[in-house]
Amino acid sequence: MVSQNILNELKPIKGFSLLLLFFCISCVAQGEGEKASTKETLIVAESFKKERPTFEIIDVQVGKIKLKAEYANSPYKRQIGLMFVEKMPKNQGMLFHFDRVQRMSFWMKNTLIPLDIAFFSKDGKLLEVHSLDPAPSLLSSNIPRAESKALALYALEMNKGWFKEKGLKPGVQLKVLTK
Numbered sequence: 028m029v030s031q032n033i034l035n036e037l038k039p040i041k042g043f044s045l046l047l048l049f050f051c052i053s054c055v056a057q058g059e060g061e062k063a064s065t066k067e068t069l070i071v072a073e074s075f076k077k078e079r080p081t082f083e084i085i086d087v088q089v090g091k092i093k094l095k096a097e098y099a100n101s102p103y104k105r106q107i108g109l110m111f112v113e114k115m116p117k118n119q120g121m122l123f124h125f126d127r128v129q130r131m132s133f134w135m136k137n138t139l140i141p142l143d144i145a146f147f148s149k150d151g152k153l154l155e156v157h158s159l160d161p162a163p164s165l166l167s168s169n170i171p172r173a174e175s176k177a178l179a180l181y182a183l184e185m186n187k188g189w190f191k192e193k194g195l196k197p198g199v200q201l202k203v204l205t206k
Contacts, residue, residue: 079111080104087122089145089153089183089190090199096122096183109184110137120185122203128180134172135159141187146179151201154179156190 082097082104096119099105105123109115125131128149135142138161145156157173175182181201190196 080107082121085122086204087120087183088200088202088204090193090195092118092193092195093204094118094120094185096120098122098124100124108133108138109140109142111139113139115140115186117186117189120183120189123182123184125180125182128178130177131175131179131182132172133159133174133182133184134170135161136170137165138162142184143187143190144173145183145185145190145195146175146177147181147183147201148177149180151181153195153197153199153201155197156195158187160187 080103082099084095085098087094087096095116099108099121100123105125108123109121131146133144138159141158141160143156143158146154148154154175154177159171159173162170183201
């Protein structure tokens with residue numbers, strides 16, 4: 028059943044957009060009661076699995092910590108990122124590789140899990156880490172965002188608290204071990 032608050036948020040949406048939105052919400056809600064998978068893979072909302080591109084999994088090292096990362100190295104893959112991912116393994120993330128150094132801005136649009144995002148220079152030095160929580164709802168216009176203060180070439184998204192838990196601070200080195 029749809030609550031009155033959701034209906035109030037939907038009033039500005041019309042026609043096909045409304046139908047599509049209800050379909051997506053019902054598909055996401057359908058998977059909420061299922062047990063989490065024990066496999067070390069991302070768990071993606073059922074409604075988005077057909078739309079999500081295939082990401083190459085690469086080996087990455089930050090400082091002395093090795094991890095697996097989905098590799099977002101195209102504009103489309105960077106745009107999709109971790110949208111609608113419902114669970115991410117402890118030592119897996121997503122590495123965004125851009126074509127040029129730039130100030131970066133990431134937002135939590137359609138992102139369901141809390142994340143840390145770290146920005147790295149072109150030589151792989153960790154510049155800064157930001158922690159972000161998902162927006163209060165998929166329909167929210169108040170979407171959390173993080174912006175790099177310096178020019179960066181890479182961004183690495185991990186589960187929230189990962190960098191602090193591993194003791195990783197600005198200055199440590201990012202190494203892409205496989206591509």
